[in-house]
Amino acid sequence: MDAPREVRVGLIGYGFSGATFQAPLIATTPGLRLTRVCSSQGERVLRDFPGVAVVAAPAELIESGEVDLVVVATANASHAPLARQALLAGKHVVVEKPFTITLDEGAELIALAEERQLVLSVFHNRRWDSDFLTLRQAIESGLLGPVNTYEAHFDRYRPDVRGRWREQDLPGSGLLYDLGAHLIDQALVLFGNPDCVNCDMGVQRGAAGGSASDDYFHLTMRYGARRVILHAASLVLQAGPRFTVHGETGSFIKHGMDPQEAALIRGERPGAPSWGVEAEAQHARIGFVKGGLTVSGKAASLPGRYQDYYKGLFDAIVNGKNPPVTAREALAVIKIIHLALQSHAQQRTVTFE
Incomplete structure (x- = not known):
C-alpha cells in the first residue's frame, strides 16, 4: 500500500491564533508539513519553526508551488478575500473561526470550493474541548434524557480594553463573532438549527471610554420547549x-475551562503526557435517574483532542473523507450571528428560516 502523501501547509498570520493553535497543531499532525508562513514577525516564526520559509505577502504564499493547503488565521474581515484567492489558486483552505462576516461571502466560498473540488473547512476547535466531549457523550448516551435547558457560558475578567482588532469598532469584531462563534457551533452540533433566536448584547466596559465593540451578549435559541442559552461577558x-x-x-453541571489552550501557550503539544486531561477538581457533577435509582456524583472529563481537527483534515484532503468541520456547518454559525444581531437591533425574537 502506498504511504499517504504529504500535505504542504502555508499559514497566513502568526498572531495569537496562528502561533498558539494553528502552527503547533499542524506541526504535530502526521502527514502535514508547515512550509510557508506569511507574517511580519519573521524572527518569531523562525525561532519557533527554523525550517519554515517566511514571506511578507499573502499572494506569495498562496501562489507558491510548495503549498497545498492554505490556513487563514488573520483578522475576520480578511477571511473571505484570502480564502477566495487561495481557492482560485487551486489550494485547499482552512479558515479560522468565524468563517466569514457575511452570509453571501460564505456562500460564495462554498460554491467556489465545490466547483473546484477543493476542501474548505473552518477551525471550530472547541468541538474537541474536554468538557464539551464529555457533555456530548452524556447527552447522546441518554443519561440526561431529552434536554429541556442548556446553558453555556464563556465568561472572563478582562477589564482593560486592549488594542487588538477584536476589541475595536471593525466589521466582524466583538465578543459575539469571537467567543459567540464557539458557543453557537457547539449548540448546533448538539441540537441543530433552532426555531427562533433572541439576543441582548452590549458594551459593559465603556463607562470610561472603553470597548468599541460588544463585550457582552446573552443569546437564547428556542427549540420547541427546549431553551438553549449562550452567554459571554468580559x-x-x-x-x-x-x-x-x-x-x-x-442534570450536568460543569465548572472550569478546557486545559488545551493553556497547555499550547506553555509550549506543550499533543502527545505530551496527560494532554487534554482536566484536573479532577474540574470534573462535572452529574445526576440522573436510572431503573428507579437516583445516581449522583462526578463525571470524569474525557481528554480534549484538538489534534483530531487536523488529523481529520488530512484524511479529507488525502482520502476524500468529509472535513471535520464543513463550511456549510460554519455558515450556519454565521447565520445565527446575523439573526442575533437583528434580534438585538430590533429588540425582538427572530424566526430561523
Whole structure:
C-alpha cells in the first residue's frame, strides 16, 4: 500500500491564533508539513519553526508551488478575500473561526470550493474541548434524557480594553463573532438549527471610554420547549458554571475551562503526557435517574483532542473523507450571528428560516 502523501501547509498570520493553535497543531499532525508562513514577525516564526520559509505577502504564499493547503488565521474581515484567492489558486483552505462576516461571502466560498473540488473547512476547535466531549457523550448516551435547558457560558475578567482588532469598532469584531462563534457551533452540533433566536448584547466596559465593540451578549435559541442559552461577558471576576444542562432524567453541571489552550501557550503539544486531561477538581457533577435509582456524583472529563481537527483534515484532503468541520456547518454559525444581531437591533425574537 502506498504511504499517504504529504500535505504542504502555508499559514497566513502568526498572531495569537496562528502561533498558539494553528502552527503547533499542524506541526504535530502526521502527514502535514508547515512550509510557508506569511507574517511580519519573521524572527518569531523562525525561532519557533527554523525550517519554515517566511514571506511578507499573502499572494506569495498562496501562489507558491510548495503549498497545498492554505490556513487563514488573520483578522475576520480578511477571511473571505484570502480564502477566495487561495481557492482560485487551486489550494485547499482552512479558515479560522468565524468563517466569514457575511452570509453571501460564505456562500460564495462554498460554491467556489465545490466547483473546484477543493476542501474548505473552518477551525471550530472547541468541538474537541474536554468538557464539551464529555457533555456530548452524556447527552447522546441518554443519561440526561431529552434536554429541556442548556446553558453555556464563556465568561472572563478582562477589564482593560486592549488594542487588538477584536476589541475595536471593525466589521466582524466583538465578543459575539469571537467567543459567540464557539458557543453557537457547539449548540448546533448538539441540537441543530433552532426555531427562533433572541439576543441582548452590549458594551459593559465603556463607562470610561472603553470597548468599541460588544463585550457582552446573552443569546437564547428556542427549540420547541427546549431553551438553549449562550452567554459571554468580559467583567466576570468569579465565573459560575461553564455548562448547566438539565434533561428529563438528569442534570450536568460543569465548572472550569478546557486545559488545551493553556497547555499550547506553555509550549506543550499533543502527545505530551496527560494532554487534554482536566484536573479532577474540574470534573462535572452529574445526576440522573436510572431503573428507579437516583445516581449522583462526578463525571470524569474525557481528554480534549484538538489534534483530531487536523488529523481529520488530512484524511479529507488525502482520502476524500468529509472535513471535520464543513463550511456549510460554519455558515450556519454565521447565520445565527446575523439573526442575533437583528434580534438585538430590533429588540425582538427572530424566526430561523
